[in-house]
Amino acid sequence: MKAMRLAAAAALVALSCGTAAAQSHLRIGLAEDPDVLDPTLARTYVGRIVFASICDKLFDIDAKLNVIPQLALSNETSEDGKTVTIKLRPNVKFHDGEKFDAEAAKFSLERHLTMQGSFRKPELAAIDTIEVADPLTIKLHLKTPFSPLIAQLTDRAGMMVSPKAAKEAGDRFGLKPVCAGPYKFVERVQQDRIVVEKFADYWDKDKLHIDRITYLPIVDSTVRLANLSSGGLDLIERLNATDMAAVKADSKLKLNELPDLSYFGLTINLANGDKAKNPLGQNAKVRQALELAIDREALNQVVFNGEFVPGNQWVSPTNAYYQKSIPIPKRDVAKAKALIKEAGVQTPISIDFMVPQGAENKAVSEVVQAMAAEAGFDLKIRVAEFATSLKAAEQGDYQMYFIGWSGRTDPDGNIYIFEKTKAPQNVTGFSNPDVDKALDDARLTSDQAKRKAIYETAAKILLTEDPILYLYHRKVLIAQTTRVDGFVPVPDGLVRVVGLRLK
Amino acid sequence: MLTFLAKRILQLIPTLFFVSVLIFSLQQLLPGDPALIMAGEDRDPAVIEQIRKQYRLDQPIPVQYVFWVKGVLSGDLGESMRNKQKVLDLVLQKLPVTMQLASMAIIIALSIGITAGVISAVYKDTPWDYAANVFALWGLSTPNFWLGIMLIFLFSVQLGWLPPSGYVPLTEDWRQSLATTIMPAFVLGNAIAAVLMRHTRSAMLQALNSDYVRTARAKGLLERSVILKHAMRNALTPVITLGALEFGTLLSGAVLTEQIFTIPGFGKLIIDAVFNRDYAVVQGVVLVTATTYITLNLLADVLYVLVNPRLRA
Numbered sequence: 001m002k003a004m005r006l007a008a009a010a011a012l013v014a015l016s017c018g019t020a021a022a023q024s025h026l027r028i029g030l031a032e033d034p035d036v037l038d039p040t041l042a043r044t045y046v047g048r049i050v051f052a053s054i055c056d057k058l059f060d061i062d063a064k065l066n067v068i069p070q071l072a073l074s075n076e077t078s079e080d081g082k083t084v085t086i087k088l089r090p091n092v093k094f095h096d097g098e099k100f101d102a103e104a105a106k107f108s109l110e111r112h113l114t115m116q117g118s119f120r121k122p123e124l125a126a127i128d129t130i131e132v133a134d135p136l137t138i139k140l141h142l143k144t145p146f147s148p149l150i151a152q153l154t155d156r157a158g159m160m161v162s163p164k165a166a167k168e169a170g171d172r173f174g175l176k177p178v179c180a181g182p183y184k185f186v187e188r189v190q191q192d193r194i195v196v197e198k199f200a201d202y203w204d205k206d207k208l209h210i211d212r213i214t215y216l217p218i219v220d221s222t223v224r225l226a227n228l229s230s231g232g233l234d235l236i237e238r239l240n241a242t243d244m245a246a247v248k249a250d251s252k253l254k255l256n257e258l259p260d261l262s263y264f265g266l267t268i269n270l271a272n273g274d275k276a277k278n279p280l281g282q283n284a285k286v287r288q289a290l291e292l293a294i295d296r297e298a299l300n301q302v303v304f305n306g307e308f309v310p311g312n313q314w315v316s317p318t319n320a321y322y323q324k325s326i327p328i329p330k331r332d333v334a335k336a337k338a339l340i341k342e343a344g345v346q347t348p349i350s351i352d353f354m355v356p357q358g359a360e361n362k363a364v365s366e367v368v369q370a371m372a373a374e375a376g377f378d379l380k381i382r383v384a385e386f387a388t389s390l391k392a393a394e395q396g397d398y399q400m401y402f403i404g405w406s407g408r409t410d411p412d413g414n415i416y417i418f419e420k421t422k423a424p425q426n427v428t429g430f431s432n433p434d435v436d437k438a439l440d441d442a443r444l445t446s447d448q449a450k451r452k453a454i455y456e457t458a459a460k461i462l463l464t465e466d467p468i469l470y471l472y473h474r475k476v477l478i479a480q481t482t483r484v485d486g487f488v489p490v491p492d493g494l495v496r497v498v499g500l501r502l503k
Numbered sequence: 504m505l506t507f508l509a510k511r512i513l514q515l516i517p518t519l520f521f522v523s524v525l526i527f528s529l530q531q532l533l534p535g536d537p538a539l540i541m542a543g544e545d546r547d548p549a550v551i552e553q554i555r556k557q558y559r560l561d562q563p564i565p566v567q568y569v570f571w572v573k574g575v576l577s578g579d580l581g582e583s584m585r586n587k588q589k590v591l592d593l594v595l596q597k598l599p600v601t602m603q604l605a606s607m608a609i610i611i612a613l614s615i616g617i618t619a620g621v622i623s624a625v626y627k628d629t630p631w632d633y634a635a636n637v638f639a640l641w642g643l644s645t646p647n648f649w650l651g652i653m654l655i656f657l658f659s660v661q662l663g664w665l666p667p668s669g670y671v672p673l674t675e676d677w678r679q680s681l682a683t684t685i686m687p688a689f690v691l692g693n694a695i696a697a698v699l700m701r702h703t704r705s706a707m708l709q710a711l712n713s714d715y716v717r718t719a720r721a722k723g724l725l726e727r728s729v730i731l732k733h734a735m736r737n738a739l740t741p742v743i744t745l746g747a748l749e750f751g752t753l754l755s756g757a758v759l760t761e762q763i764f765t766i767p768g769f770g771k772l773i774i775d776a777v778f779n780r781d782y783a784v785v786q787g788v789v790l791v792t793a794t795t796y797i798t799l800n801l802l803a804d805v806l807y808v809l810v811n812p813r814l815r816a
Contacts (some may be wrong), residue, residue, distance in 0.1 A: 002598060033775060034586075035585045035586050036585065036586045036587045039586075040585070041546070043541070043543025043544070044543060045544070047760070101679070116552075116553065116557065117553055117554065117557055118550075119542070119543060119545065119547075119550055121549070121550065122545065122547040122549065122550065123545075171587065172587060174586070174587055175588065189596065189767060190586065190588060190593055190596060190597075190767065190772070191765075191767040191771050191772065191775060192670060192765070192767035193669075193670070216669060216765070218668055218670075218765045219765070220760060220762060220763055222652060223652070223667065223668055223763055223764075223765065225658060226652075226655050226656065226660050226667045227659075227666075227667045227668055229660050230659040230660045230666075230667050231663070232666050232667050232668065232669070233661070302756060385534070385535070385778075386778075387534070387535030387536075387539070387540050387778070387779075388534040388535045390535065390536075390540070390546075391535050391536050391539055394539065405544070406544060412661050417530065417545070424545075424546055424547055424548050425546060469523055470635060503516065
């Protein structure tokens, strides 16, 4: 009997040791398979979620969109706005053991600026030269003052790669990235998984409590949620708004939500080719009438169970740059009809309404269609596959286009390339010298109050001319099991893994 | 025999050439611009220009074709625009996955389909027959994605017996591997089983009504031996041919099923590549599947000739 008890005790000890030694393993479900894992060449949103564990950046943002230091300690912009001095964190190592210093930072930034196929070049275009001031300080000399620069450095443009590894691998670096993030790249099976493991020499290693993370791309959102409910995953990103109730009802699951940086709206063809020649494209009054015909709150209720954030500007009403002087207009069909009459346009106004494929897009556009019909609009929905719709928009082969933007930390990223005359994504053909000047001026100063005042000038014109009718903003929706502890959602929707624990 | 083989192999060359031209030109008909998709959300014009140059998208289509064929002939299928991996590596990575799934699906289909078909023929017009017919109708009319999601809800979410999705290679852990592939294999096999069942049933009915079966019965053979040895053997030939054809289709990937169960096979590879306009990957995968098809066809022809020398002309 005694022997048996001893054996049982021994077995228990062995078991508990087993648990203690077992590696903690976090499994994250992604909505898509990321593209190449090279910060210079990467371009997908989903890729940024993986980078959040592999590649640290010079700066990061917090839940309130404040810029906080990561691999940099501080930044200072000179009086004339043309020199940015960045102090770097000491004692930081890359995954291959190489030292991170000013030379390495210069190398990474120059790689972003000069590498063939770099997607970071336009983001850092303001930089003229990079100077190593001392081993832990770099100075960025700019061509012109550019206040969104630090915000750019909170994303891929601010990611630092090991110079040694990058030189050796060339454009194949993304197959085995070597950065200075909390987790080291282990392996990747295309469309199946990306595995990373804890980096023992991470500069903030005391806050790493999980040994291994596997990212699993699962495209179908129902299946992604089923994986979470059955314990196959610990955390999933981009939950469907329609699944929020199911997650809230499940005691084993927890939902993290907060307004994100995106906007969704109706892009209207004003001057991009012959298709712009229609009452909606030619007359601001007709566009204002369309806006008055739409009830944004009802749209949010019907399609998203009231879970998203109605909006009328390129940043959400919770953002510091939201212009409170221009609130969301209430629906007013009578006024809409009066405006159309004033414009001298015959109803029904028939409009080619291009909508990218997808259940959510279709639902939104059908609600808009029904609301607009009451004011005299005949919106003819044309569903197009996403890639096809992008091309059509660029070529001006549309009259109205339902499309969104994932959003950027700095408001400049949500507006400049869409509304500045002849900017890369100005597919509406909108052009206004006062707006152009305001958008350029806002890039020259870093003072938030001053910038907001400048943007107000632009907003007053843009929200009367209405090249884009902003409708709503999504929310970051990240669902997790209650096993995961310490997750803090940030408006960019990325999954920051430092500080996470598994219970 | 050798001349026959040589002739057939020579015939392969124009066929493959035709296939390659077809793959290349059909793909150009896809609307949308690969450089625009590649450039991501920001779509900077300078970047788009650079992508066009880098992947020769700015060259005329015949020139692009010549470069591609040159690569293919030297064993280089190009690289993925999206993630920089060699297309050949991607194909080799996915091939075993698709092979495993297809083999499991066809085994399930054959076992269910033939058994149900034989039973319903032998017990014609009995409840067994009706049950088998209902099963076949169900299998044919149930959409893969629906059945897949239902299975996930039942076996993964409710009962917690099987992992809901993902894939583990056979070489890594065979039990886990079977656990991850059994549901998708069943979904795929189920639909094929229904087709096989219908064919087996009619072939069996025909065989059971034939003269040699009547003779066998008249000789006083056991019913079991009449059915299994005499009728079934003859009835199965067309069923096996059909099964082989279905297997060929399975090898080219099962898009929906792979998508739902997140099985990283050919189907998922090609559908992602099409939506991302990753031309090199689409071309590479289609070329490999087409070549496999044509080669299997050639093998079948050779086998026929071996069996029936009259065909050697």
